[in-house]
Amino acid sequence: MDKICAVVDCQGFTFPDRFIGRELAVVSEYISQCQEIDPQLKWQDLTAEEKSIVLYSTSERHGLHHYPFNSRNFCYLPYSSEMGSIIKLWHEMIATEEKPLFAYKNHQLGKILLDNNIPCLDLDQPEYKFPKYADLQNRFGDNYLCAYHKRRKGTDARLICAYRKAAHIFREVNERVKQMDWN
Numbered sequence: 706m707d708k709i710c711a712v713v714d715c716q717g718f719t720f721p722d723r724f725i726g727r728e729l730a731v732v733s734e735y736i737s738q739c740q741e742i743d744p745q746l747k748w749q750d751l752t753a754e755e756k757s758i759v760l761y762s763t764s765e766r767h768g769l770h771h772y773p774f775n776s777r778n779f780c781y782l783p784y785s786s787e788m789g790s791i792i793k794l795w796h797e798m799i800a801t802e803e804k805p806l807f808a809y810k811n812h813q814l815g816k817i818l819l820d821n822n823i824p825c826l827d828l829d830q831p832e833y834k835f836p837k838y839a840d841l842q843n844r845f846g847d848n849y850l851c852a853y854h855k856r857r858k859g860t861d862a863r864l865i866c867a868y869r870k871a872a873h874i875f876r877e878v879n880e881r882v883k884q885m886d887w888n
């Protein structure tokens with residue numbers, strides 16, 4: 706765990722046959738960023754099941770609409786298929802020989818990290834006994850969302866933001882590393 710230099714997370718739409726990213730975040734000691742992703746979803750092309758997954762994700766899971774917040778006419782927005790190369794770029798900037806690992810707690814993101822040969826650590830491996838994200842959210846608070854989210858009126862759905870999640874996990878990792886130093 707003391708070889709972790711950053712935590713990465715993403716949120717998006719998990720369809721039965723594929724995952725489509727909507728935001729991608731990294732938090733390290735020096736750099737933190739949340740990148741919006743254009744999921745390129747056309748409503749009329751989605752199946753009934755995919756539509757219900759999109760609606761559920763937007764209202765209950767992460768709160769992100771399937772249309773980009775920023776317009777591609779005015780700013781560069783990467784596609785979901787480009788998430789691996791963005792993380793590679795972040796890894797080149799952040800990783801060191803002593804701390805080469807990007808940590809994650811996200812099955813879908815794990816596949817992207819492994820596909821792109823990015824040195825990483827899966828915090829869901831039982832040996833780490835890492836807390837559930839819901840427990841971290843309870844402990845560290847639930848009041849922050851990145852600029853890409855809009856909290857829906859009239860619902861107290863607890864939305865998951867990739868940026869906040871990565872920050873909470875990074876905080877917990879640091880506390881554990883400190884404890885290891887004391888012991």
Ligand SMILES: [Zn+2]
Binds near residue numbers: 853865867868869
């Ligand atoms: Zn967010």
